[in-house]
Amino acid sequence: MTRITITAVKADVGGFVGHSSVHPELLREAERCVGEAITRGLLVDGKVGSCGDDVNLVLTHEHGVDDKEVHGFAWDTFLAGAEVAKRLHLYGAGQDLLADAFSGNVRGLGPGIAELEIEERPSEPIVVFAADKTEPGAWNLPLYKIFCDPFNTAGLVIDPKMHDGFTLEVFDVIEETRALFACPEELYDLLVYIGTPSRYVISRVFRKHDQEEPVAAASTTRLALIAGRYVGKDDPILVVRCQSGLPALGEVLEPFAYPHLVAGWMRGAHHGPLMPCAVADATPARFDGPPRVVGMGFQLADGKLLGPRDLLGDVSFDRARQLALELADHLRQLGPFEPGRLPPSEMEYTTMPEVNERLADRWHAREEVAVR
Numbered sequence: 001m002t003r004i005t006i007t008a009v010k011a012d013v014g015g016f017v018g019h020s021s022v023h024p025e026l027l028r029e030a031e032r033c034v035g036e037a038i039t040r041g042l043l044v045d046g047k048v049g050s051c052g053d054d055v056n057l058v059l060t061h062e063h064g065v066d067d068k069e070v071h072g073f074a075w076d077t078f079l080a081g082a083e084v085a086k087r088l089h090l091y092g093a094g095q096d097l098l099a100d101a102f103s104g105n106v107r108g109l110g111p112g113i114a115e116l117e118i119e120e121r122p123s124e125p126i127v128v129f130a131a132d133k134t135e136p137g138a139w140n141l142p143l144y145k146i147f148c149d150p151f152n153t154a155g156l157v158i159d160p161k162m163h164d165g166f167t168l169e170v171f172d173v174i175e176e177t178r179a180l181f182a183c184p185e186e187l188y189d190l191l192v193y194i195g196t197p198s199r200y201v202i203s204r205v206f207r208k209h210d211q212e213e214p215v216a217a218a219s220t221t222r223l224a225l226i227a228g229r230y231v232g233k234d235d236p237i238l239v240v241r242c243q244s245g246l247p248a249l250g251e252v253l254e255p256f257a258y259p260h261l262v263a264g265w266m267r268g269a270h271h272g273p274l275m276p277c278a279v280a281d282a283t284p285a286r287f288d289g290p291p292r293v294v295g296m297g298f299q300l301a302d303g304k305l306l307g308p309r310d311l312l313g314d315v316s317f318d319r320a321r322q323l324a325l326e327l328a329d330h331l332r333q334l335g336p337f338e339p340g341r342l343p344p345s346e347m348e349y350t351t352m353p354e355v356n357e358r359l360a361d362r363w364h365a366r367e368e369v370a371v372r
Ligand code: F6R
Pocket: 018, 019, 092, 133, 134, 232, 233, 264, 265, 266, 267, 268, 287, 288
């Protein structure tokens, strides 16, 4: 049986208006590129979508992960989108295309990418989640709930095929190392790390005794770390396989029924609730947010992508949206104070060095200050 690779990749190559959404012409250009790649046989299938100011491509092919040609195609598609963005004077044209020239792999260049090579099951339901105005660590909590929390995933308790648990791979994005955690045995060790989502990011999930085929893969790029300066929030993407011994579709969606707080939002420098929404509503507005997540459901059929079905647009997430808006009200009352604003080490924009330099003479040992 031929193996199929799912490549989900996203980039911000220009916003319409500001950083709020993607212009339809840019999406049409990406669709044209994908259509051509299917015709010339590079891809089995491909779908174009958007979440906030990011274009996402969900591609299927038979070339495996980290394939130079497929990555090159994604890069060229984003470049073509950036050209449209430049022509239309869209905002931040080419924002995520950090490298001057493509070097064979989009990892670390800017676009966020989640890839997994699988043997397609007789029926293969998958969900591709895309989020805007947040960072890859935003998936830590939902992935933990989906694959490790019996209060979220009933199958961990009552499905004999899932009862053993899963193995999670975690990246340290600062040290660029990785570690595996077998759960439930190592849950507490896992949580010591992934509770700091700005540094430790769940990258892949495997069935317990099979480390060949991931059942979930997430993007782990942090643009700010690549560029060494602020170049936009590294909005993440995630692919999760479902059903038949894996978490059911509803178990995969369940964590998004309670919006958790993530880093990002305005200027990548605030905490905000991750609001689940329909693809059509993934258009951050208030304070450039709140951060959004969409869930695109697909059935694979010999590598073809049936869908997407707009899963988080469903009415069962209405209350989560309402709660997210209430949390947003509350956090906004804090203005520039932590924890509304992120701690200094996590802020993507800061005037701290400038202000510190200007006011350097103002700071004295406490006993030296004469009260004026
Ligand atoms: C956050 C984001 C926006 C911008 C903000 C300022 O990820 O994209 O909140 O940071 O709109 O943008 P600039 O500096 O481009 O005016």
